[in-house]
Amino acid sequence: MLSVSSTGGGCIAYLEVLPWARDHEEFKRIVDVMRRSTARVVIVFAHESQMLYLMEEVVRQNVTGLQWMASEAWTGAATLQTPQLMPYLAGTLGIAIRRGEIPGLREFLLQVKQFWEHTFKCRFARTNHSDPGRPLCTGQEDLFSAVTEFLDISNLRPEYNVYKAVYALAYALDDMLRCEPGRGPFSGNSCGDLKSLDPWQLVHYLQKVNFTTWFGDEVSFDENGDVLPVYDIMNWALLPDGKAKVQNVGDVKRSALKGEELTIKDNQIFWNFESKEAPRSVCSESCPPGTRMARKKGQPVCCFDCVPCSEGKFSNNTDSMECSSCPQDFWSSPQRDHCVPKKTEFLSYQEPLGICLTAASLLGTFISAIVLGIFICHHSTPIVRANNSELSFLILVSIKLCFLCSLLFIGRPRLWTCQLRHAAFGISFVLCVSCILVKTMVVLAVFKASKPGGGASLKWFGVMQQRGTVLGLTSIQAAICTAWLVSSSPAPHKNTQYHNDKIVYECVVGSTLGFAVLLGYIGLLAIISFLLAFLARNLPDNFNEAKLITFSMLIFCAVWVAFVPAYVNSPGKYADAVEIFAILASSFGLLVALFGPKCYVILLRPEKNTKKAIMGRGTNKP
Numbered sequence: 001m002l003s004v005s006s007t008g009g010g011c012i013a014y015l016e017v018l019p020w021a022r023d024h025e026e027f028k029r030i031v032d033v034m035r036r037s038t039a040r041v042v043i044v045f046a047h048e049s050q051m052l053y054l055m056e057e058v059v060r061q062n063v064t065g066l067q068w069m070a071s072e073a074w075t076g077a078a079t080l081q082t083p084q085l086m087p088y089l090a091g092t093l094g095i096a097i098r099r100g101e102i103p104g105l106r107e108f109l110l111q112v113k114q115f116w117e118h119t120f121k122c123r124f125a126r127t128n129h130s131d132p133g134r135p136l137c138t139g140q141e142d143l144f145s146a147v148t149e150f151l152d153i154s155n156l157r158p159e160y161n162v163y164k165a166v167y168a169l170a171y172a173l174d175d176m177l178r179c180e181p182g183r184g185p186f187s188g189n190s191c192g193d194l195k196s197l198d199p200w201q202l203v204h205y206l207q208k209v210n211f212t213t214w215f216g217d218e219v220s221f222d223e224n225g226d227v228l229p230v231y232d233i234m235n236w237a238l239l240p241d242g243k244a245k246v247q248n249v250g251d252v253k254r255s256a257l258k259g260e261e262l263t264i265k266d267n268q269i270f271w272n273f274e275s276k277e278a279p280r281s282v283c284s285e286s287c288p289p290g291t292r293m294a295r296k297k298g299q300p301v302c303c304f305d306c307v308p309c310s311e312g313k314f315s316n317n318t319d320s321m322e323c324s325s326c327p328q329d330f331w332s333s334p335q336r337d338h339c340v341p342k343k344t345e346f347l348s349y350q351e352p353l354g355i356c357l358t359a360a361s362l363l364g365t366f367i368s369a370i371v372l373g374i375f376i377c378h379h380s381t382p383i384v385r386a387n388n389s390e391l392s393f394l395i396l397v398s399i400k401l402c403f404l405c406s407l408l409f410i411g412r413p414r415l416w417t418c419q420l421r422h423a424a425f426g427i428s429f430v431l432c433v434s435c436i437l438v439k440t441m442v443v444l445a446v447f448k449a450s451k452p453g454g455g456a457s458l459k460w461f462g463v464m465q466q467r468g469t470v471l472g473l474t475s476i477q478a479a480i481c482t483a484w485l486v487s488s489s490p491a492p493h494k495n496t497q498y499h500n501d502k503i504v505y506e507c508v509v510g511s512t513l514g515f516a517v518l519l520g521y522i523g524l525l526a527i528i529s530f531l532l533a534f535l536a537r538n539l540p541d542n543f544n545e546a547k548l549i550t551f552s553m554l555i556f557c558a559v560w561v562a563f564v565p566a567y568v569n570s571p572g573k574y575a576d577a578v579e580i581f582a583i584l585a586s587s588f589g590l591l592v593a594l595f596g597p598k599c600y601v602i603l604l605r606p607e608k609n610t611k612k613a614i615m616g617r618g619t620n621k622p
Contacts, residue, residue, distance in 0.1 A: 024053070031057040034066070040279045043069040048077040055085050063088070067272075067279045070094025075234050076157075081244035090238035091272030095231040095252065100160030100215040116141070164219050172205035210256070218255050228254050237270035289316050290336035292323050309336040312500060329494075331501045342496075346505040347410050347573040347580075354410050357580045364403035364587055371595050372396040378602050382611045386545070388442060388466060391435045395594065398432035402587040409576045413492040418507035422490060423481040425583060426518040427474060432590065433522060433556075434473035436549055437529040438466050443536050443546050477521055484514030495572065504572035523560060529553050548594050555589030 031054070034042060046054065051074045068089055074080065075094035109115050113124050122137035156163075179191035185204060186192065192201040203225075210220040220228055230253035237245045250264035271277055287293050287306035292315055294307045309315055309323035314332045326332055330339035348354045375384050375392060384392065405428055408421035488511035495504040509515040530553035536546035563582040570578045601608050 027053050027057045031061050031063060035061055035063045040065065041067045041069065045071045046074060048074045048079060051077065051080055055080065055088065058088055059084065068092040072096060076246060083242045086238050086244050090236055091270050092236040094234050096234050097157040097161060098217065098230045099155055099157050099232055100217065102156060102160065102163050103214050164213060168206060168209050168219055171209045171211055172202055175205045220256060233264060235269050286318050287320065288318060291315065292320050314339055329503060342501060342503045344505055345502045345572055346412050347576045349410055353577055357577065358407065358410060360584050361403050361406045364584060365400055368396055368400040368403060368591060371599060374599055374602060381602065381609045383598055383601055383609045391439050391466065395432055395435045398428050398435065399587050399591050401428040402432065402583055406580045406583045409580045413505050413507045415491060418490040418492055419485055422518065423485065426481055426522065427477050429522050430477035430525065431474045433525040433529060434470045437525055438469050440529050440532040440536065440546065440549050444532060473525065480517055480521060484511055487511060488514060498571045506572060526553055526556050530557060548597060552590050552593035555593060556586045559586045559589065
């Protein structure tokens with residue numbers, strides 16, 4: 001019986017001839033299948049005699065253009081290397097037992113009497129088994145002119161294996177004889193004894209054998225007790241005279257240090273094709289790295305399309321069946337043949353948006369510092385002293401802090417910036433808004449005190465009470481920030497959901513409730529300030545600061561009401577940009593609305609910066 005299988009949809013055929021196969025009809029059938037197959041490479045597992053039967057049928061059907069791959073059983077079969085078969089079998093590749101050289105073997109053979117008698121057809125006088133009809137050997141026979149297969153030691157294969165086996169035993173015995181009593185590997189630290197040697201004791205030393213032969217082959221055993229394999233790769237070359245030459249074109253071996261190695265000398269291989277090149281046994285070109293093989297429906301699996309790997313996947317080998325996914329922090333290269341680190345995205349100081357926001361923050365800080373300087377230089381003037389100059393200074397300082405805290409939102413997020421940015425922003429704005437709230441309450445108290453019987457209300461709004469109110473309101477925000485940071489602190493986070501090929505560095509708020517309470521408290525104070533200022537907007541002109549507070553709180557509330565939906569719908573770094581914009585816009589609104597008219601009077605209309613003008617009696621209206 002014959003057994004045939006194929007891989008690659010007929011691209012490579014495997015032919016296994018069962019040991020008892022002799023039926024010519026079976027060989028005819030299998031050769032017929034090979035002739036009609038798309039396979040160009042045929043691997044045959046058979047004995048030498050069976051190959052003769054097979055090749056007879058191959059010659060009869062004239063099946064040419066095949067690349068034969070031989071098993072070890074017929075790689076070196078001389079009976080197949082005939083002028084009739086070589087046109088078909090030339091170029092055959094196969095493996096053979098390792099060929100080696102045994103030093104001293106030739107000299108040893110020359111000293112064997114039976115070898116001498118066989119070679120020169122003579123006899124020695126004292127040899128019992130010699131043919132008495134032969135002439136006596138003189139010892140002067142010419143060895144160089146003698147032709148005998150026994151002197152051909154260039155192709156020793158089974159003999160070389162025997163040579164290595166004998167040396168392995170010799171090394172094992174040598175190691176056993178070197179064993180020192182009391183330091184042996186066996187029970188009671190005993191050593192093996194040649195006089196009463198058990199096989200398992202010798203096996204123990206065989207397992208540790210490791211030496212290199214004179215020919216350069218490593219001899220040792222693996223964990224299963226198998227010797228490390230080494231085989232020669234043979235090629236059947238066709239000489240010009242029609243004869244065959246079996247040549248070594250490489251080897252395959254496994255060593256303890258380098259593992260499995262395959263070495264092939266491509267330039268020495270004889271290919272039995274007109275192109276003199278290796279045959280191609282596929283109907284599609286190989287798929288390069290960056291693609292995967294997709295089988296064509298209804299065709300052999302050696303017929304396929306090369307489909308590029310999808311985004312985020314790669315293949316770095318030729319003819320990959322599947323594309324592999326890149327690690328989490330990596331993305332596929334444009335060629336899809338390797339993975340590259342994902343680009344990182346955050347609001348940077350180097351990009352245009354970050355530069356503009358940084359410039360606006362520093363500009364606001366600079367303007368706040370100038371306004372503070374103007375107020376300090378004119379601290380004794382009525383317009384500065386009116387309605388508690390200390391609160392005005394504190395508002396300017398808090399606005400300056402608001403501008404500066406926006407810088408914490410720019411740059412690569414780190415743990416300390418994530419924790420500090422919202423705490424600094426929340427406390428700075430509460431300090432500013434609480435000072436404005438106290439200012440508004442003072443305006444209402446002064447107006448009420450100007451009426452008959454209303455003087456008692458001023459005792460609740462003295463300097464100490466104002467400071468205490470500001471401190472108390474700010475302390476509440478500080479407590480909210482502390483509880484937020486302790487319970488669920490903001491932290492840097494690498495977000496891979498916004499973009500597949502980018503990593504967005506952002507600060508997660510940790511607790512959404514904490515962030516909402518922080519913003520809600522600021523909004524509550526701002527709304528109260530706005531309502532009180534709105535109620536006081538129609539007070540006499542000498543108390544016109546209520547109008548400025550009303551306008552500033554209107555701007556502040558409008559900015560932060562618009563901030564919430566914009567912040568929620570902005571991804572990645574744009575969420576930070578929206579928050580910075582809200583901080584800057586509200587800070588500029590407070591600075592301009594509260595201190596713009598006062599700076600105008602101080603610098604450009606100094607005649608109005610008098611007590612009489614403030615009280616509405618000193619100057620005429622333009």
